[in-house]
Amino acid sequence: MIRTPLRPLARILSARANGENPDAIMRENLRHRHAEMQDKARSRAEGRLLVLGMFFFCAFTVIGGRMGLLSVSEAEEPLASAIGTPIAAQRGDIVDREGRILATNFETHSLYAQPPFMVDPLSAAEGLVKIFPDLDRDRLIKDFTGKRKFVWIKKKISPEQKQAVHDIGDPGLLFGPREMRLYPNGSLAAHVLGGASFGKEGVDAAEVIGVAGVEKQFDNYLRDPANGGKPLTLSLDLTVQAAAERVLYGGMKLMNARGATSILMDVHTGEVISLVSLPDFDPNDRPAPPTSGFDPSVSPLFNRAVQGVYELGSTFKIFAVAQAMDLGLVGPETVIDTRGPLRWGKFRIRDFHNYGKELSVTKIIVKSSNIGTARIAQQIGADRQREFLSHLGFLDPTPLEIVEASGASPLLPKNWSELSAMTISYGHGLSASPMHLASAYAAIANGGRYVAPTLLRQDMPQEGPQVMSPQTAAASRNMLRLVVSEGTASFGDVPGYAVAGKTGTADKPKPRGGYYDDKVIATFASMFPAHDPRYVLIVTLDEPSENSGSEPRRTAGWTAVPVAAEMIARVAPLLGLRPDIEPRAAAGITLTSN
């Protein structure tokens, strides 16, 4: 690089020597440098300006091109109807095991107002009140004439109502599309389905979210667009459910019960075929949850089959007997001392009737002897009993797929003493839901395997853990069959379907301790057909009282059993069970026991 000196020293020196003024040379030099610098700056600026010019030209071209593209594309209405279609299949349907619809979606509209656009707020308010009598006229007028720019009026309206609002003709009354959840069967299976409501709400759409039951349990699945509108298939059978509800409702009225619940469960797959809890509600118009301080079990929202934990009474006896047989402590014909009352400390255990000095194990079940069962429980011991009941699922909430199930923990004794073991053996001191009972009876019915109750349709039998030997299960079933054919549940015999089962009548506990003597929970836990059971049916009546006799009869044999029998008679043909002539084997055992 050649460096040019800033000052032309050589020239200045020679000028000085010649006596000329060096300033002129300096100035000339400066001018040269300046011009040179400006030339350089200018040529650089020239290039950069060119870049800038090109940039602007390109940018404007792109904007013009984009304008052109936009203007030739199709305009879309800036209203929500354009995006209505994709919401339509947003939430999956719920269907029963045969694919019949239990819950689906329905296009409707919401109504809102934009007061700034209203022409005549007063007459609009009057017109609205005529269409929707539940609206408050003064409040509407206040909303329409105040400062609010947006007022929700109704979340869901019918097409007729929409037309009527149209006819008011006020431009400030507007409609937003809404997808609403529809339960076409009304209150059928209400407690299983639960219900849905609106979550986040906008003018153009609202989120539908499940609030209870399977709707809430499977909320994410139902809302997942990846499922592509695939329905959720439940294990319920719509026709069976309808028949069961009908029968149970009639039974509840006849027996003057406050509430009732029934569970029909497949013993091999664990599928719940029908689940009824009365009183019920219409999920299309779900009632408000009860306010606090109020007994929640009075609300129709309360799911007695799952949320209701009761002392289930003598239905528990079969577990003590089955366990004792499984452990080899007793056999069906072992004779047990049943002299009463049985004392344990201050506590006395009595029987409903005096059954004499001693009974065989089979007879203890058939006659439902508390003393006999308690003695068997003493032989088993508290620890082994606890372990056995835990295998049957009595110590944890049921794994049923509705949100309410996980909150319903059984009530266990704080200290599982020998006395607890004795009372639990005949169904007191441990509160569990009817759903617990159903899955425990299913284990006896299917040959000793625990099955988890499920509300989803299954294709294969569950291979649950073996909790008792098949022989024990078969012997237990024989005893249960005898309960129906000659014991406390004689009203439960349905010709051709060989019902086996156990009654249970438990006094209701008072809220402040102790028991009522005129309020009971009557339960009948049954299975059919007895020689190869396919279904378990639990029927529980809350405070039944059968008044046809001289004094009210409250035991399960008089209340829950006839209802269950009627239900089996109605439901078994729907389930495809053929009425059958009982095999001789069961009769043979009856003979030898005599």
Next chain:
Amino acid sequence: MTEMVYGAVPERGGEPIVPKWWRTLDKWSMSCVLGLFVIGLLLGLASSPPLAARNGLEPFHYVQRQAMFGGLALIVMLLTSMMSPVMVRRLAVVGFLGAFVAVALLPFLGTDFGKGAMRWYSLGFASVQPSEFLKPGFIVAAAWMLAASQEINGPPGKLWSFSLCVAIVLMLAMQPDFGQACLVMFGWGVMYFVAGAPMVLLVGMAGLVVLGGTIAYSNSEHFARRIDGFLSPDLDPTTQLGYATNAIREGGLFGVGVGEGQVKWSLPDAHTDFIIAVAAEEYGLILVLVIISLYALIVTRSLFRLMRERDPFIRLAGTGLACIFGVQAMINMGVAVRLLPAKGMTLPFVSYGGSSLIAGGIALGMLLAFTRSRPQGEIADILRGRGR
């Protein structure tokens, strides 16, 4: 001899002003500006009646005001364009000082008209937005400083003008008026670029912008939402942008017809930020393309004329003015077609607004003054062998 016969030639102070002006003026740019003004009036007729209706005024109230201010702006523009660059510089610097003081006093004396930003002085019959006048003034003043710094033994003009720029940006950001702040920043940046910014610095600045954007995106929810809304392919049709896009689509090639547009009734800013949407809906793509080409023509033509300019001050000032004019138009239209994230900015010379019109007139007048043909020493270049 001649003098003895015909008498002495009367002294003349050079060529008369107006003929010289007409001879040297960039008539294309000037015609484009006039075209824009006419289009502005036309769109005002279309877009401002809803605003007038909302404010309870007669339908064409704003058109009349637009015509009045526009006429004023044109006169100012013509007068300015007749001045010599030195004159322009002197007046602009004085004006800049005035506007600077006015903007600085805004927080104490200004009003916000209930819009949440202190930008205006209320003068009773009209309101003035001093930042509109600050922009061209700043460009000229900064160009002067940058040019001076290129002289031998010149002052450190780059530093001075940059500090001034930062001060103005801070003042505008406090109002807050980020749009104008960005424009001022951009104007200075462009001048610095043309004045010979080192390449390393440019690359570094680009890096800083990316970094700053990333930080802002991850830390500011407001900013992130805007960017997300811009990046997401589907557009909520009930937003301002949705309406604007839809209006452009409705318009198609030839528009839905004069006075038939709907978007002006839905958009609160139809007469300013989204006037291009009104144009597209009522007059179609044709008018939009005309508007775009007018802007493009003014900017690119001015820049090309400035390429030949020898005087660094004129070159820089002209570049700054042309670029902020062009970029403002670009941002306004870019937002409407969703090429850029939402940012409120008026369409210069077309959108309604007294201050912006008159300030635009001044700016374009100065630009026209700077782009007038001047002797650029081409002959000397050729003689010295430096010409092309």
